[in-house]
Amino acid sequence: HRDQPRVTPPDLTRLDDRALVAQLGAPNALVSRLAWLELTDRKAAALAPELALIAADRTAANDRRLAALWALESLSSVPTVLLVALAGDPVPTIRRQAARLAAAQPRPESEFLAIVTPLATDPSPTVRAAVGDALRRLPQASPRVMALAAQLGGVSLATGGDWERYDREFERYLARWAMELNPVATAALLDSAAGRALPLENRLLANLALGGRRAALGLAAMAPDLKRSLSDEEVRILAAHFAEPSARAALTAALDQAGSRAAVLRALLGLRTSIDAAPLTPALTAAAKSLLVSPVPAEATLGAQVAGAFKLAAAEPELTTALSLELTKDRQTTLLAVLRALRELSLGPVGEFERLARASTDPAVRDEALAALATLRSPEAVARLVQLLPALTAGQRGNLLDRLAAHEAGASAIVGGLRDGSMASADLGVSVAEKIWLRMPGDPAVAALWRSHGGDAQRALRLPGGRGDFAETQLTLAGPFTVECWAKLDPGIDHRDGLLGLPGVIDFNFFDGRFRVWLGEANDVVQAKKKAVPGVWTHYAVTRDRGGFFHLYLNGELEMSSAGPSQSVFTGLNVGRSRLNPSNGTTAGWLAEYRVWNVARSAAELRDAFDRSFAGTAVSARPPGLVDLFTGANWGPLKGAARVEQAEDAPVLLTPAAAVAQEEKFARFRVLANGVGGAARGREIFSALCLTCHQQGGKGGLIAPPLDGIGNTGVEALLRNILTPSAAMESAYRTYRVGLKDGTVRDGFLAEETPEALVLRTPGAEDQRIARGEIKQTSYLNRSLMPEGLLEALPPQQVSDLFSYLKTLK
Secondary structure, three states, X not given: OOOOOOOOOOOHHHOOHHHHHHHOOOOOHHHHXXXXXXXXXXXXXXXXXXXXXXXXXXXXXXXHHXXXXXXXXXXXXXXXXHHHHHHOOOOHHHHHHHHXXXXXXXXXXXXXXXXXXXHHXXXXXXXXXXXXXXXXXXXXXXXXXXXXXXXXXXXXXXXXXXXXXXXXXXXHHHHHHHHHHOHHHHHHHHHOHHHHOOOHHHHHHHHHHXXXXXXXXXXXXXXXXXXXXXXXXHHHXXXXXXXXXXXXXXXXXXXXXXXXXXXXXXXXXXXXXXXXXXXXXHHHHHHHHHHHOOOOHHHHHHHHHXXXXXXXXXXXXHHHHHHOOOOOHHHHHHHHHHHHHHHHHXXXXXXXXXXXXXXXXXXXXXXXXXXXXXXXXXXXXXXXXXXXXXXOOHHHHHHHHHHHOOOHXXXXXXXXHHHHOOOOHHHOOHHHHHHHHHHOOOOXXXXXXXXXXXXXXXEEEEEEOOOOOEEEEEEEEOOOEEEEXXXXXXXXXXXXXXXXXXXXXXXXXXXXXXXXXXXXXOEEEEEOOOOOOOOXXXXXXXXXXXXXXXXXXXXXXXXXXOOOOOOOOEEEEEEOOOXXXXXXXXXXXXXXXXXXXXXXXXXXXXXXXXXXXXXXXXXXXXXXXXXXXXXXXXXXXXXXXXXXXXOOOOOOOEOHHHHHHHHHHHHHHHHHHOOOOOHHHHHHHHHHHOOOOOEEOOEEOOOOOOOOOHHHHOHHHHHHHHHOOOOOOOHXXXXXXXXXXXXXXXXXXXXXXXXXXXEEEOOOOOOEEEEHHHEEEEEEEEEEOOOOOOOOOOOHHHHHHHHHHHOOOO
């Protein structure tokens, strides 16, 4: 500050050693620190006795004592006798340094214990924390040292101030860290008389530090004496070793006791995706049944949640009984939980589901009843659900048909409806059509449905990456042009991967994993900033304008333009060939919907048509300028091992008829999106419609991207994301498909994957842990989890209300 006096600091380099000692603890903290460092640089070890005296002098200023102690630490080993004296100092900061230095420099364990033992119960939390930190830094600690660590790890505080409770948990954390680093010494402590004399919670913390089977057995022995419910970690340890009789007995006893049952079940619910709960099924079933018959709604709800989460089929009678109970306001949550549990189990009474679907005035109950009915695989259940479909909204029908298509009985009913005309193909989305086609590829009705949804576009050019594998297209590029295609490249993307080329002349390749144009006359003329992602379908486009400048586009968006032009004419170009092929191999991956134009398409034209397919379109009906089209089975002469194959995850492209319908739909909803709406009403719609999967403001689901700031993207982007979610999808949010050995198909978001199981997350349901042994095959789909038809299911005014609110999210 300008009013402070200006003081010229001393030139420490010109002072002698004793003058430097005088500067330790100077009013200027920087000068004090620099004096300490100057002494260190001079290696003034002869001053060690004087520095020790200053550090021990209780009449000196604390800053001077600390500076002397740090200088002494830098010059020599701090004597144990000094640290013992400092450990008894009345100043907490001095005691804290004594604890730190006890482990900072090598010394016999007996001397270490002499310094820190009195400090383990120090009234200052910072001193106790320093003891804990010293304990975990001591190498090859003995059981005596671990006894001190266990002493520090006292019981968690249930009362007291926030800082008191925090300090205790931090001390427990440090104590456990020390014991985890020294498992042999910790085990020896627990087996000793000193260990058995420890308070129960201290002993339990030491036991947990051992981990594995030893921790489970020790916990099982101590559990009967605990005066509290088991923690989540303790439940996890016992569940992981349920095969051990004592661990099984401890966890079963906790589930049997009314006072601890709910807490243990909630802990298990939180762990359900990370443990194999199969060995727990009998105990969980008994606990869930006892809760389901409870007159307390919260207990019955918990029982239903457990039954659904752990697939407890034996609890079906109790779940079914709960459906028929009188519905009161405080039992609504229970009813929803019961319906969800039966849906997860694919069990339940057909008639009761139908009754609730028809008669319930609660939309949530009605939707859950319909979803539960859709999971039942009996012909009767499927027939009753099909009868209900005409009275539902388009969005509801699409969701339920997707569930039906996941199992054999439902898929057969859909095909039957297509044949007799009772089911409109317009109600069947791409996901439904694909699931049915995978089950019945030879059925004429299914084949027609699949073609109407662009199924022929599922055939793509497969390039294995060997020498001479390409399509001999012999293309010519002269003047302005556009080359565009969809590509999915195998891992290991490099210069051998190319979309089009002629050795030594031109190459659209992926050197360093980045899409680029290479010319023999100029080397790299333009390259993308982003690296290509292996295993993900991406739309690539190269244009050359009238001036000869090249432009790269990724997924319809301009990525980079060349600095200089080239007007060269390129002839004899082959699809999938790089400039080094055949000597070093070529493209490894898939190509689809490959188009060549004799005009430089604009960014808007590329963006508007990159998700369209012209397969099956007569040449006369193609857009002006489209001179070559390779799609479906039409790729020209194939060389080497190149071949056309079915690609289950190929991009979903619109047929010309579907494109016209989509343009009309966009026009209709564009008017509504720009209409007058109520943001307050829109917020309610947003919460119900969007927060199941998305997060906004820290609230919502964890399946889809967060929507904070979505209003900044504008109406067109919002429409594109909502009406065509798969076209605007981020690669991290692709649908993950799991085909099970029982013939069912599950789609969702892959939340977690381990060698033993995977966790699938789906909207409106609990995360599902699926054991590897149940899985037949898995794959990513080039399709978003976000369903289509969300806006179509809303009245026009609600669409305007929703967009009025979305525009405020900036």
